[in-house]
Amino acid sequence: MSDVSINQPVGERSPAKHLQHYIAVWRWHFYSGLFVVPFMIMLSITGIGMLWSNAIDTMMNREMLKVSVPGNSERDSLDSLQQSVSEQFPDATIKKYITPQTDTDAARFSVKIDGENHTVFVNPYTAEITGSRNEDESFYSVMNDIHGNLLVGDWGDRFVELSASLGIIMIISGLYLWLPRSQAQKLSFFRIRMMSGSRIFWRDLHANLGGASIIVLLFFLLSGLAWTGVWGSKLVQPWSSFPEERFKNVPVSDTTHASMNTGVVEEVPWNLELTKMPESRPNTADHSGVQSLDTVAAQASSMGLTTYRISLPQKPEGVYTISAATMSGDIKDPTQDITVHIDRYTGETLANIGWEEYNLMAKSMAAGIALHKGSLGVWNLWINTLFCLFVILLAVSGVIMWWQRRPQKAQGLAAPPRQLDVKLTRSFLAVMVVVSFLVPLAAIAILGFLLFDFLVVNRIDGLRRALN
Numbered sequence: 001m002s003d004v005s006i007n008q009p010v011g012e013r014s015p016a017k018h019l020q021h022y023i024a025v026w027r028w029h030f031y032s033g034l035f036v037v038p039f040m041i042m043l044s045i046t047g048i049g050m051l052w053s054n055a056i057d058t059m060m061n062r063e064m065l066k067v068s069v070p071g072n073s074e075r076d077s078l079d080s081l082q083q084s085v086s087e088q089f090p091d092a093t094i095k096k097y098i099t100p101q102t103d104t105d106a107a108r109f110s111v112k113i114d115g116e117n118h119t120v121f122v123n124p125y126t127a128e129i130t131g132s133r134n135e136d137e138s139f140y141s142v143m144n145d146i147h148g149n150l151l152v153g154d155w156g157d158r159f160v161e162l163s164a165s166l167g168i169i170m171i172i173s174g175l176y177l178w179l180p181r182s183q184a185q186k187l188s189f190f191r192i193r194m195m196s197g198s199r200i201f202w203r204d205l206h207a208n209l210g211g212a213s214i215i216v217l218l219f220f221l222l223s224g225l226a227w228t229g230v231w232g233s234k235l236v237q238p239w240s241s242f243p244e245e246r247f248k249n250v251p252v253s254d255t256t257h258a259s260m261n262t263g264v265v266e267e268v269p270w271n272l273e274l275t276k277m278p279e280s281r282p283n284t285a286d287h288s289g290v291q292s293l294d295t296v297a298a299q300a301s302s303m304g305l306t307t308y309r310i311s312l313p314q315k316p317e318g319v320y321t322i323s324a325a326t327m328s329g330d331i332k333d334p335t336q337d338i339t340v341h342i343d344r345y346t347g348e349t350l351a352n353i354g355w356e357e358y359n360l361m362a363k364s365m366a367a368g369i370a371l372h373k374g375s376l377g378v379w380n381l382w383i384n385t386l387f388c389l390f391v392i393l394l395a396v397s398g399v400i401m402w403w404q405r406r407p408q409k410a411q412g413l414a415a416p417p418r419q420l421d422v423k424l425t426r427s428f429l430a431v432m433v434v435v436s437f438l439v440p441l442a443a444i445a446i447l448g449f450l451l452f453d454f455l456v457v458n459r460i461d462g463l464r465r466a467l468n
Contacts, residue, residue, distance in 0.1 A: 027416040029173040039163035044388040046147040053140035064131030078293040084127040161228035165442035178211040206397040223372040240361040267328035271362035279317040326370035
């Protein structure tokens with residue numbers, strides 16, 4: 001085991017027992033990294049793409065997205081804009097109106113055409129159609145789809161969730177490996193030794209970058225897990241969701257708020273996705289609507305909203321929904337999130353859900369997801385971009401460390417050797433039990449690791465040679 005010292009500070013050996021614990025934890029860290037590193041790089045690259053998608057979109061589609069402001073600066077009515085879209089796309093179902101963010105932005109209408117999600121851009125001053133595109137094929141949607149499920153649906157979602165769960169294990173094991181226990185380790189703590197050789201340089205870089213980023217990396221993993229199919233939608237999201245029972249004296253449909261999302265793009269606040277929608281109460285026999293887009297927009301203006309979206313009713317008992325949220329990029333302050341449901345026949349406000357109605361977990365996730373998505377401002381955008389680059393460097397440095405430590409004639413992975421007679425510390429195992437309880441796929445990963453290492457690798461000579 002001559003290479004053990006490579007991953008420890010030069011100049012001092014730890015006691016035998018500590019060394020065995022160190023190598024055992026290192027082995028967990030190593031095998032977790034085999035799975036996690038490709039996903040961390042993928043998540044970082046697609047994350048950067050999503051962060052900068054608006055800038056890329058504006059640069060590539062300026063003629064469609066931007067308009068000239070006329071001299072009188074008076075905007076046309078929303079009903080005229082809606083009519084223009086209906087005339088240009090007679091087979092489209094209009095789902096949503098999105099206000100321009102600035103005076104030079106086009107207004108947007110989300111529509112369904114032949115089952116696909118499209119956005120139609122309209123000059124808000126002249127009602128002229130400036131262009132349209134298939135949102136399911138847009139740059140952001142593709143990046144978001146890869147980021148969330150690798151373009152393969154639920155199976156991809158589970159792999160991403162598993163990688164994030166293993167990432168938590170990597171953080172815990174990495175913290176154990178990073179914290180100094182000897183004088184030599186203390187000399188390398190928060191230091192990158194530039195002149196001690198390539199292997200020491202990359203070891204110090206990886207260890208100290210990882211140690212310094214533990215809290216931030218854990219935040220990104222946990223906030224990202226909120227969207228996954230098991231930990232997010234099956235465990236945390238249901239008991240954090242706004243209860244529809246709080247819609248007092250209002251009928252509730254079987255349709256959830258998630259129906260207002262556009263394809264794979266999440267626009268509805270996290271704690272409302274699973275909540276059922278209220279219903280309108282028709283006051284005429286033929287269900288003819290008496291509210292128009294302009295009258296609903298007037299209500300939004302009376303609430304002091306300037307940038308928002310209006311989801312249109314899709315069935316006779318449907319409602320108009322005014323929403324302004326960081327999730328959809330309408331606003332930058334999650335404490336100003338608001339979702340208002342309006343009866344399509346009477347204009348009555350059926351429900352008004354804002355930050356004050358969120359429970360503690362919902363508030364934490366609203367703020368956390370906004371920070372995760374870079375929605376809080378330009379500073380948030382740049383910090384998240386730098387952190388994504390940071391994670392890529394962390395992953396690449398780990399691979400370089402392994403490659404430099406790996407013996408030249410090694411035929412296998414040159415993993416840290418398995419410690420047959422070592423028992424991990426109670427504190428480390430206790431932490432793993434807690435993580436397993438909180439993050440189910442982490443439990444599966446830990447159990448799978450133990451079974452694979454003890455039942456498979458230990459009994460199949462060829463596999464043991466390949467993985468050791």
